[in-house]
Amino acid sequence: MDHRLHATASMAESFYHLFVNRRAYTLQSTRPHPETGRHHYYRPKARAGEAGLSLETVQQHLAGEITLGIYAIHPQTQRSKWVAIDADYKNALVDLLKLQNELQQDGVEPALEKSNRGGHLWIFFEQPALARDCRVYIYHTALRLGLPIKGAGLPEGLEIFPRQDELGEGEFGNAIRAPLGVHRGARESRGRRFWFYGADYTLSDQLAYLGRTQKVSAAQLASFIAGKTLPDEFVKHSKRPEAPKHYYSSPDREFRILDYVHVERQVGRNWIARCPSCAAANRDRSGDNLAISVEEPRKYICWAGCTKAMIRNAVGRPIPEKRNAL
Numbered sequence: 001m002d003h004r005l006h007a008t009a010s011m012a013e014s015f016y017h018l019f020v021n022r023r024a025y026t027l028q029s030t031r032p033h034p035e036t037g038r039h040h041y042y043r044p045k046a047r048a049g050e051a052g053l054s055l056e057t058v059q060q061h062l063a064g065e066i067t068l069g070i071y072a073i074h075p076q077t078q079r080s081k082w083v084a085i086d087a088d089y090k091n092a093l094v095d096l097l098k099l100q101n102e103l104q105q106d107g108v109e110p111a112l113e114k115s116n117r118g119g120h121l122w123i124f125f126e127q128p129a130l131a132r133d134c135r136v137y138i139y140h141t142a143l144r145l146g147l148p149i150k151g152a153g154l155p156e157g158l159e160i161f162p163r164q165d166e167l168g169e170g171e172f173g174n175a176i177r178a179p180l181g182v183h184r185g186a187r188e189s190r191g192r193r194f195w196f197y198g199a200d201y202t203l204s205d206q207l208a209y210l211g212r213t214q215k216v217s218a219a220q221l222a223s224f225i226a227g228k229t230l231p232d233e234f235v236k237h238s239k240r241p242e243a244p245k246h247y248y249s250s251p252d253r254e255f256r257i258l259d260y261v262h263v264e265r266q267v268g269r270n271w272i273a274r275c276p277s278c279a280a281a282n283r284d285r286s287g288d289n290l291a292i293s294v295e296e297p298r299k300y301i302c303w304a305g306c307t308k309a310m311i312r313n314a315v316g317r318p319i320p321e322k323r324n325a326l
């Protein structure tokens with residue numbers, strides 16, 4: 001089944017205006033990962049002369065040729081044009097509808113987008129709002145309703161984007177699947193478009209609807225969060241960015257250390273993980289010997305001194321011996 005639609009340059013502009021906070025972005029792989037079967041997102045490597053996400057790329061997303069992930073926080077301002085609440089669990093839609101109803105009592109007009117088992121609820125701001133303030137508002141509203149929030153002990157629940165209060169140098173935070181494109185993810189949704197409930201299922205109607213939804217003003221947001229801070233139990237979770245599974249496009253057989261380790265956290269410009277070579281020797285129990293460069297994930301180092309050859313052997317992908325040139 002062909003899921004492509006006609007997308008115009010002006011649709012791409014509307015989308016950009018609504019959703020794009022920074023020019024870094026992720027792409028969903030068109031082929032499933034050979035081991036997990038999942039269509040992971042990766043951050044495409046910027047080519048010389050490219051300044052990141054372009055209108056042409058957005059247009060391809062809307063047309064269904066590629067699938068984008070977008071970031072919530074602009075790194076210089078720590079602000080976002082939107083807050084999105086992702087709920088994907090049994091009965092998630094019921095929780096999202098409760099939340100939507102409660103937000104409407106505040107005069108907010110959230111837009112509800114379908115997804116696999118639940119949806120994404122989007123709230124837009126007149127002017128980009130501090131990530132911290134967006135988060136305080138949604139956490140407090142969700143907790144008042146008794147809704148589950150992921151993290152702080154709960155494996156399932158609402159996920160609130162921006163996922164961080166602010167970004168450190170070189171950080172990106174978490175990307176969310178960009179709306180109005182084709183989802184290449186879970187089996188039950190492969191190749192499907194998820195639409196917003198509030199308008200007819202065409203790109204032009206959907207974008208027009210999103211454009212006219214009520215945007216939250218700075219004064220409104222300030223009044224919603226007056227005297228409130230992020231609940232303590234969620235503070236430490238707000239400092240945990242997610243590692244992209246595939247960082248950039250590269251030939252299929254190229255070795256990617258990120259495919260073989262579980263990234264625990266980011267410290268400065270490095271992802272931190274348990275070193276596979278140390279692990280094979282039952283060392284590195286604290287899981288922090290391996291540092292992988294965020295900017296150049298081909299570069300990694302074990303602080304305990306394992307060589308690249310040892311690490312490659314430990315994951316079953318030994319460095320191929322070079323053939324001698326004739």
Ligand SMILES: [Zn+2]
Binds near residue numbers: 277
């Ligand atoms: Zn090691």
